[in-house]
Amino acid sequence: MLAVVSENHKLYLRNTPKAKIAAPNDILVKVDYAAQNPIDVILNDNKMLKDGKISGNDFAGTVVAIGSSVRDRTLVGKRIASFADGHNNDYPSGSFADYAIAKDGIYTVLPDSVSSVEAATIPLAYVTAVHGLYTSARLDLEGKPAQTILVWGGNSSVGRYALQLAKLNGHHVLTTANGGNNEELIKLGADKVYNYRDTDVVDKIKADYGPIKYIFDAIGTASSASACAKSAADPSHYTTVRPDAAHTKEFPSYITVSTIIVYQVFFTDTEEAVVGDKYLTDAYTWLKSKKLVCNVPKLVGGLDKIEEGYQLHRKYQIKGVKLVYRVGEVGRL
Structure with missing residues (x-):
C-alpha cells in the first residue's frame, strides 16, 4: 500500500506492507480521506517519529476486516471515522495511507448523510x-x-x-x-x-x-x-x-x-476509554439528526500534498477549517 512514512525525520511517499489485523480489537479500514492535526506537524518537526512510522491520525473510510473481539460483528462494509495512536511509534499504522487500523471502541459509524471528507475531521478533535x-x-x-x-x-x-x-x-x-x-x-x-x-x-x-x-x-x-x-x-x-x-x-x-x-483513549478500561467510547457511539445519532455537525473540511489534494498542508500550519494560515487529503490521489512528496 502507499503511505506517508517518516525517514530520517522527513516524510516520503512509499510502498509499504498493507496494514493487517494483528490484535483481536483491530479494525482494518480502507481509507478514503485523512485529516491533518497540529500534532501531526509537531511530531514530525520535533523529530519524534521513528524511521518507518506511518504519519497521520484522523481518517474516514470503509471497514474491510475485523478482529475476533470486535463487538459489532456486522461492521465490515460500514463507513467509520477513527484515529490512529499517532504519537506511539509502535502503533501498527497511521492515517496517511491506503489502509489504517482502528481500535474497537475508538470509532464512530457514519450515517449516509455525512460524507467521508467531512467525517475525517471528527475523531481526534x-x-x-x-x-x-x-x-x-x-x-x-x-x-x-x-x-x-x-x-x-x-x-x-x-x-x-x-x-x-x-x-x-x-x-x-x-x-x-x-x-x-x-x-x-x-x-x-x-x-x-x-x-x-x-x-x-x-x-x-x-x-x-x-x-x-x-x-x-x-x-x-x-x-x-x-x-x-x-x-x-x-x-x-x-x-x-x-x-x-x-x-x-x-x-x-x-x-x-x-x-x-x-x-489515553487507547488505554483499555480507563475512564478516558469508556467515556470516549460512549460519546463516539452517541455521535452517530447526533450526526444523523444534525445535532452534531462536522468541522469544515478543506481538501488540499492527495497524499503528495502533505508537506504543503504542514507548511500552512507552520505559517499559522489555517483558520476555521480542517485540512483533509484524498487518499489514493497521489504523486510525489
Missing part, C-alpha cells in the same frame, strides 16, 4: 473535546446540571466540537474568536461570542457573567492561558489542550489545572 468536558480529571461535567462554560478558541477544531458537546448536554456556553464568524459559532452552540483581540475581552466576559468556574482552553498559548486565568473564579477548573500544561505555572492556587492527553 471530537474525543479531545469529550475528554476535556466530561472526564473526572478535567472539567468533570458529566451528569452535572447546567453550568456556564468558557471555551477559549471556539473556532478551533477542538473548540467547535466543545461548543456543540457542551450545548448538547444543556450547558451555557461562552466562547472567543476573532469576530469573523460569530453567527456560525452561535449556531454550533455558543450563547455569546467575544472577540479575543479586544484588549478588554476579559473585563467584558466578567461584566456579563462574573468570574467563570469552568474554562476549556482549546488554544493553549501563553496569551490564551493568561486570559483564561484572569477570567477564572475562585475556585475554578481550567483544562488545556497543551499536554504539558505550558503557561500555567503562575496561575493562582485557586485554579485547578488539568491537561488533555487524547491518546
Whole structure:
C-alpha cells in the first residue's frame, strides 16, 4: 500500500506492507480521506517519529476486516471515522495511507448523510473535546446540571466540537474568536461570542457573567492561558489542550489545572476509554439528526500534498477549517 512514512525525520511517499489485523480489537479500514492535526506537524518537526512510522491520525473510510473481539460483528462494509495512536511509534499504522487500523471502541459509524471528507475531521478533535468536558480529571461535567462554560478558541477544531458537546448536554456556553464568524459559532452552540483581540475581552466576559468556574482552553498559548486565568473564579477548573500544561505555572492556587492527553483513549478500561467510547457511539445519532455537525473540511489534494498542508500550519494560515487529503490521489512528496 502507499503511505506517508517518516525517514530520517522527513516524510516520503512509499510502498509499504498493507496494514493487517494483528490484535483481536483491530479494525482494518480502507481509507478514503485523512485529516491533518497540529500534532501531526509537531511530531514530525520535533523529530519524534521513528524511521518507518506511518504519519497521520484522523481518517474516514470503509471497514474491510475485523478482529475476533470486535463487538459489532456486522461492521465490515460500514463507513467509520477513527484515529490512529499517532504519537506511539509502535502503533501498527497511521492515517496517511491506503489502509489504517482502528481500535474497537475508538470509532464512530457514519450515517449516509455525512460524507467521508467531512467525517475525517471528527475523531481526534471530537474525543479531545469529550475528554476535556466530561472526564473526572478535567472539567468533570458529566451528569452535572447546567453550568456556564468558557471555551477559549471556539473556532478551533477542538473548540467547535466543545461548543456543540457542551450545548448538547444543556450547558451555557461562552466562547472567543476573532469576530469573523460569530453567527456560525452561535449556531454550533455558543450563547455569546467575544472577540479575543479586544484588549478588554476579559473585563467584558466578567461584566456579563462574573468570574467563570469552568474554562476549556482549546488554544493553549501563553496569551490564551493568561486570559483564561484572569477570567477564572475562585475556585475554578481550567483544562488545556497543551499536554504539558505550558503557561500555567503562575496561575493562582485557586485554579485547578488539568491537561488533555487524547491518546489515553487507547488505554483499555480507563475512564478516558469508556467515556470516549460512549460519546463516539452517541455521535452517530447526533450526526444523523444534525445535532452534531462536522468541522469544515478543506481538501488540499492527495497524499503528495502533505508537506504543503504542514507548511500552512507552520505559517499559522489555517483558520476555521480542517485540512483533509484524498487518499489514493497521489504523486510525489
